[in-house]
Amino acid sequence: MERGSRHGISRGRSDAASAETAKNRKRSNGGSRGERTTIMATERTYIMLKPDCIRRGLAGEVIARIERKGYRLADAKMMTLDEPILREHYAHLKDEPFFPDIVEYMTSGPVLAMIVEGENAIRGMRILMGATRFEDAEAGTIRGDFAASTRYNLIHGSDSPESAEAEIRRFFG
Ligand code: DAT
Ligand code: MG
Numbered sequence: 813m814e815r816g817s818r819h820g821i822s823r824g825r826s827d828a829a830s831a832e833t834a835k836n837r838k839r840s841n842g843g844s845r846g847e848r849t850t851i852m853a854t855e856r857t858y859i860m861l862k863p864d865c866i867r868r869g870l871a872g873e874v875i876a877r878i879e880r881k882g883y884r885l886a887d888a889k890m891m892t893l894d895e896p897i898l899r900e901h902y903a904h905l906k907d908e909p910f911f912p913d914i915v916e917y918m919t920s921g922p923v924l925a926m927i928v929e930g931e932n933a934i935r936g937m938r939i940l941m942g943a944t945r946f947e948d949a950e951a952g953t954i955r956g957d958f959a960a961s962t963r964y965n966l967i968h969g970s971d972s973p974e975s976a977e978a979e980i981r982r983f984f985g
Contacts, residue, residue: 856886856927857934858979860968863921865958871924874954874967881940883930887984890922900982910963917963925983934976937969 859878861871875885893901898915905911928937942953946962949955959965970976 853931854929855931855933855973855976856929856980857937857970857976858968858983859926859928859937859970860983861924861926862964862966862968863917863923864964865966866924867921868958870958870966873958877940877954878928878937881930881936883928883933883936886927886929888924888926889984891925891983892922893918895919897982901979913963927980927984934970934973938971941967941969 861874865871865874879885895915898918899906902911902914905914930936940954942949942955942957942959944955944962944965946955946959946965949959949965951957954967955965970979
């Protein structure tokens with residue numbers, strides 16, 4: 813019954829993600845005694861509630877959505893960011909004309925830095941968050957429901973296994 817194609821979904825994923833999946837691949841004892849000893853493929857992703865999310869009192873709402881999805885908070889801390897860490901974190905945007913605005917916004921108040929853990933949590937959190945451009949973020953997503961601006965978009969989430977690892981190291985060392 814268990815065919816190779818079931819695991820074929822890992823094709824096309826990055827090596828790191830595939831390795832993670834292989835390491836944690838679902839295992840079952842066959843269930844003949846009704847036991848459920850399934851080990852899920854887990855990932856850890858870096859999630860950050862941005863200053864507008866904290867200021868607007870939406871942290872509880874957003875964390876509730878994350879927890880209702882079935883993900884767990886593995887770690888969390890309030891932080892105030894400075895420009896050097898933002899230059900690292902948003903290195904891919906440092907030449908954009910709006911980069912100074914991002915720095916101003918992201919240093920305007922505390923953020924809540926979190927490690928979120930769960931099955932396929934990296935991609936899953938990006939889906940819960942919604943699209944980067946606020947006009948593309950669908951209703952039902954965090955950004956789609958609460959953000960009316962691309963800059964003030966409430967939440968950051970790692971976009972790949974590589975960035976999740978680097979960002980967790982950056983913020984939780
Ligand atoms: P994401 O946060 O969805 O990973 P990103 O990494 O491309 O998106 O950009 C980081 C943040 O920079 C984004 O959350 C908001 C801001 N940003 C991106 N593109 C922007 C734009 N065209 N105008 C204003 N802010 C932008
Ligand atoms: Mg990003």
